[in-house]
Amino acid sequence: MKYENRKDEIIQTAALLFKEKGYSAVTMRDIAKAVGVRAASLYNHIKSKQEILSEIIIALAEQFTCGMNVIQDAEISSVEKLKRIVKLHVDITANNQNGMASLNNDWMHLEADLDYYLRLRKDYENDFRTILNEGIAKGELINFDSEVMLFSILSTLRLLYGWIPRREELNPNYLADKLSGVLLEGVIR
Amino acid sequence: MKYENRKDEIIQTAALLFKEKGYSAVTMRDIAKAVGVRAASLYNHIKSKQEILSEIIIALAEQFTCGMNVIQDAEISSVEKLKRIVKLHVDITANNQNGMASLNNDWMHLEADLDYYLRLRKDYENDFRTILNEGIAKGELINFDSEVMLFSILSTLRLLYGWIPRREELNPNYLADKLSGVLLEGVIR
């Protein structure tokens, strides 16, 4: 059972098209054709093109917020928290590669939900920053510029969506492990 | 002297708008208004909207190709080559933040030059891969999955464009140094 219902089918189909061409370049007629229906029929299930984008992005942003809250409250080392963040990104991305493209590239086309999205993203980044600074303070992490560390790790995790699909043979646990290794331990012997 | 001529002004202005909303969401009338002119007047300087995108992306792609060729031919260690790649990205991005957004997000809207762009990108990635594999073979780099290493480093470098502008106080040498540190040596003490 690939889709829960027609609305879900429309949203998932749209997410695929948004990933390939971006939100603005995809028309309601494109989505309709991919679903096998006329453009006007889409409006029996969704309110607007905007609503499709919002449902894709907000659902994902809330998954990240939720996952981060769990990690933050766990009583584990800072390094372990970083590993769980990597795992969080790998898991969410593996389950929704197409939607992650919209989250990364089309968030600025949100209208009603733009402020809400920006708040979620800012909070997420602040939580991430806090974990890094705690790790530095406790001596678990090298005392590099924590902004550079945040940017470096997060940008890799953000582009996972365009990379995972090409290596479907990999299971998420293996990938999260390897990625944690490279991101946290570096590449120099 | 900010612009070489009016064509250059149009292209740089367009690049800024493309970064903010994406190629497809920016209209010729948007570009014209930002330049301070009517849309039809743009066509005295450029052939089409497509041409603007091509000039932005291809110029940058060729800079990377050129830079990579120099690095590849240098007689230096693999680690030193990686550091020079980081510097290459920092320098090009610092000089063209807006254009880098198009290179990353709007390349799929290229038409005539799409194949050429894809070839340049593929060659660049292959050269990068070769440097990593040589480093592993010579024992300079940890024997991690080289595809994971390639993805991890390159994805960070690709998103520099959205991050550099927020820290204009940093000079490129300092940033390249810090970034090389985190990317190559990791963050764990």
Next chain:
DNA sequence: ATTCTAAACTAACAAGTGTTAGTTTTGGTA
């Protein structure tokens, strides 16, 4: 068999798209 509702359809809209044709303005050179 009849009813009814969800969901498909056709047709059309007003606004916006990239681009062209033809005309006027501008500012340096003869």
Next chain:
DNA sequence: TACCAAAACTAACACTTGTTAGTTTAGAAT
């Protein structure tokens, strides 16, 4: 001053956009 080309302008084009109105179809419940 007269000229001329570069570059601005106005007006319009053919087409595409998201969306709505009104109608028909399909299939489950009575």
